[in-house]
Amino acid sequence: MTVEVVKPGLLTTLQDAGRAGFAHLGVGRAGAFDAPALRIANMLCGNPATACGLEITLLGPTLRLHADGWIAVTGAPLPVRIDGRDAPMWATLQVHAGATVALGAMRAGCRSYLAVRGGFDAVAVLGSRSTDVNARIGPFDGNPLHEGDELPVAKARGGAPARARTASTWRLDPDPWFDDGARKPLRLLPGSHLDRLEETSHNSLFSDQFEVRSDSNRVGLRLFGPRLGFSAPIEMVSEGSVPGLLQLPPSGQPIAFGPECPVSGGYPRLGQVAAVDIPRLAQLRPGDALRFEPMAFDDALAALRKRERALQQLQAAISNRLEWIDPIP
Amino acid sequence: MAEFSIEPLAEDALLLRFGDGIDIATNARVHAAARAVRAAKLPGIIDVAPAYSTLLLRFDAFARPDKNGLDERPHARLAEILHALLRGANPKTLDPGLRREDDQENAVALREGARLVEIPVCYGGEYGPDLEAVAVHAGLSPDAVVARHAAGDYSVAMLGFAPGFPYLLGLDPALHAPRRTDPRTRVPAGSVAIGGAQTGIYPRELPGGWNLIGRTPLPLFDPRREPPALLAAGDRVRFRAIDVDGFARLAGRPA
Known part of the structure; x- marks a missing residue:
C-alpha cells in the first residue's frame, strides 16, 4: 500500500x-x-x-x-x-x-x-x-x-x-x-562555560525572557533576548555537540540545538536542555517566548527515568486496549 | 596529574577531555582513546566521535537496567569503566597511548599506523578564487602557496561541521590565513580551503567562510557508499596538484 x-x-x-x-x-x-x-x-x-x-x-x-x-x-x-x-x-x-x-x-x-x-x-x-x-x-x-x-x-x-x-x-x-512550551521554563543542565558568564548575563539567562527567532529550524532554535557575554573571552576549538545544547556564539544570542544540529561546534556551552524538556523545545514556534531555569543533572536523569516508565506503561495500556491481532512486540 | 577529564554533556552523552588546543600530540591521545573504547565494545555505547582534543561518547542511558528496567547511574557507571579502561587499572587493557609523557611517540605511532589518502586538487582559477588573497596575505606567489600546500603531510583530526568534512592538521604556518569577513552562502562541493590555522575540504555545497584555494573532483561523502566518508579521523592526507583537464577527467566529464 x-x-x-x-x-x-x-x-x-x-x-x-x-x-x-x-x-x-x-x-x-x-x-x-x-x-x-x-x-x-x-x-x-x-x-x-x-x-x-x-x-x-x-x-x-x-x-x-x-x-x-x-x-x-x-x-x-x-x-x-x-x-x-x-x-x-x-x-x-x-x-x-x-x-x-x-x-x-x-x-x-x-x-x-x-x-x-x-x-x-x-x-x-x-x-x-x-x-x-x-x-x-x-x-x-x-x-x-x-x-x-x-x-x-x-x-x-x-x-x-x-x-x-x-x-x-x-x-x-x-x-x-x-505542552506548547510557553507555560513553564525550560530546564537547563549546567554547561562547561556557564560559570564563565559575567554576573549580569548569568542572572539574565535565568530571569529574563527570550524569543524564538523566525530563522529557527530543526538545526536549532535561535533565540533573541538580552545580549549575554563572558567575563573573559573564551577560546575554544571544535568539540562534540548534541541536540539540546545551548551554545553562545559571539553575537551574545544563544542557540538551542535541535535534532539536525552539527556533530561538532566551536562555540561555548551554556547548558543542555533537559532531555525531558526537548519535546517542549520542539513545540516552540517563531515568536514564542521562553525562559530557562537551572536543573541538576541527577534530577534530569530521574525525570527521564520517570518519563520512560510512563511511556512504557502507556505502551502496555494501549496494547491492552487495542489488542491488535498478532501484536507487534 | 589527570590525563583526561570527563564532563557530562547530556543524559546520554559524555565528553572526555585530553587537552584544549589543536595539536597532533593531543589529537593522537584522542584517537588512541577512541580505538580503546571501540575495541572494548562496551555495552550501550552508540557513538564514539573524536574531535581535536575531546572525545564524545553517546550511550543508551537505559542500557543497563536495574530492577525497575532503568539505569540509575549511567554516567557514573560509564565514567568508572572509562577510567579503568583508559588509565590502565586493568593492565590487559592499558593503552600506553594515553600517557602524556608518551605524546611524541603516540603522534609518531598514529601517523605510522595511519592510512595514507592522496587527494588530487586543481588549485587556483575558477576552482580557487581565494588563492590570490591567501598568497598576498602570506607574502608569497600563488605558485609558492600551491607548492607549500601540496607538499604538506596532513592528518585528519576529526570529521564534523557537515557529513564527511575533514579538519586537517599540518598546515604550513606560512599559509595560515584569517577567515573571510563575508562568508559565502554557497561554497561548491570539493572546495579545498584554509580557515585560520586549519585546512579542510567541503564535501558538498555549503555556506562557508574559509578561503577557497582549489577543488578536488573526488566525492568526499556518499551515504550509499561503504564507507560513506572518503576520509576517517586519523588518516594521513597528501594533496596532488592537477590541472583543469585532469580535474575534468577524474570528475568524468569533458573539460
Whole structure:
C-alpha cells in the first residue's frame, strides 16, 4: 500500500527514532524533534517504537491512502479531517482505501506527528529512515515531502485491531504529552562555560525572557533576548555537540540545538536542555517566548527515568486496549 | 596529574577531555582513546566521535537496567569503566597511548599506523578564487602557496561541521590565513580551503567562510557508499596538484 502526498504542507518530513553510530563521520541524529509524540503515534498504530512516521510543521499535509489502513496523529493540536469529517487526534483512526486525510494549521505548538499502521517504508540511509534536511541525508535525499510523492507503507504483522469498533471511539489525553512550551521554563543542565558568564548575563539567562527567532529550524532554535557575554573571552576549538545544547556564539544570542544540529561546534556551552524538556523545545514556534531555569543533572536523569516508565506503561495500556491481532512486540 | 577529564554533556552523552588546543600530540591521545573504547565494545555505547582534543561518547542511558528496567547511574557507571579502561587499572587493557609523557611517540605511532589518502586538487582559477588573497596575505606567489600546500603531510583530526568534512592538521604556518569577513552562502562541493590555522575540504555545497584555494573532483561523502566518508579521523592526507583537464577527467566529464 502507498500513501500519496496530495499537498505537502509547510514542511513535512519522514522521521523515525533517528540515526545512531555515525557521529564520527560528521553525521548527526535527525529523527523526530518531539520524540515521545511520534512514539505514541506509533503505539496507537501497533507499530514498533522505531517505526517511521511523518513530522509535520505548523501547517499539515493532505494525504490519500491507496488501501485500507489505520493512522494516528499526535503532537501539536491541528484539525484532522478524513474525507471532510472531523477526526480526533491521539486516537487510532480507521481510513478506507481512497480516503483523503487533510491536516490543517496548528492552533498551538509547532510539530505534529502522523503514524500509519506498519510504518512508512522508505529505504533506510545509514541505518535510519529519518530525513536530515540540513545534511541532505535520508529519504528523498534529505528533502521534505513534495506534492505527488508516493510513500510506501510496510506491511504490518497482523491485521486490524481485535476491538476495531471500540478503537476508533477511544482517545488518549494529550496531557502531559503535549505542552506548547510557553507555560513553564525550560530546564537547563549546567554547561562547561556557564560559570564563565559575567554576573549580569548569568542572572539574565535565568530571569529574563527570550524569543524564538523566525530563522529557527530543526538545526536549532535561535533565540533573541538580552545580549549575554563572558567575563573573559573564551577560546575554544571544535568539540562534540548534541541536540539540546545551548551554545553562545559571539553575537551574545544563544542557540538551542535541535535534532539536525552539527556533530561538532566551536562555540561555548551554556547548558543542555533537559532531555525531558526537548519535546517542549520542539513545540516552540517563531515568536514564542521562553525562559530557562537551572536543573541538576541527577534530577534530569530521574525525570527521564520517570518519563520512560510512563511511556512504557502507556505502551502496555494501549496494547491492552487495542489488542491488535498478532501484536507487534 | 589527570590525563583526561570527563564532563557530562547530556543524559546520554559524555565528553572526555585530553587537552584544549589543536595539536597532533593531543589529537593522537584522542584517537588512541577512541580505538580503546571501540575495541572494548562496551555495552550501550552508540557513538564514539573524536574531535581535536575531546572525545564524545553517546550511550543508551537505559542500557543497563536495574530492577525497575532503568539505569540509575549511567554516567557514573560509564565514567568508572572509562577510567579503568583508559588509565590502565586493568593492565590487559592499558593503552600506553594515553600517557602524556608518551605524546611524541603516540603522534609518531598514529601517523605510522595511519592510512595514507592522496587527494588530487586543481588549485587556483575558477576552482580557487581565494588563492590570490591567501598568497598576498602570506607574502608569497600563488605558485609558492600551491607548492607549500601540496607538499604538506596532513592528518585528519576529526570529521564534523557537515557529513564527511575533514579538519586537517599540518598546515604550513606560512599559509595560515584569517577567515573571510563575508562568508559565502554557497561554497561548491570539493572546495579545498584554509580557515585560520586549519585546512579542510567541503564535501558538498555549503555556506562557508574559509578561503577557497582549489577543488578536488573526488566525492568526499556518499551515504550509499561503504564507507560513506572518503576520509576517517586519523588518516594521513597528501594533496596532488592537477590541472583543469585532469580535474575534468577524474570528475568524468569533458573539460
